[in-house]
Amino acid sequence: MGDLINIQDFMRLDLRVGRIVDVRDHPNAAKLYLLDVDLGPELGRRQLVAGLKPYMPPEALKDTLIVVVTNLEPATLRGERSDGMLLAAQEGDKVVPLTVASPLAPGSKVR
8 A cells, every 4th residue: 555645635636527528649649648628617628638548449538427636737748738637547457547427517526
């Protein structure tokens, strides 16, 4: 197990439901996608850079409800800005984004 954090540290994360609106190949990276994600009226749309290309085709991601860390400091990955991070799970060679089981509105808080 990694380092333990307290509940106050965890509560600093702003986790929201996002809907993937569009998926494009990253122009400068073979393993990355550019995702346009709708995070609801409060946060709007954001671009995320995600390393999911080796694991799933773009049509499998489009319209998926995912969990996004929205208050992560923006990062530039291979020349493209990423304004958040989707959460994903890995088991061996399989990587899948964490999804929402029931339909919820984009921007819904995850607690």
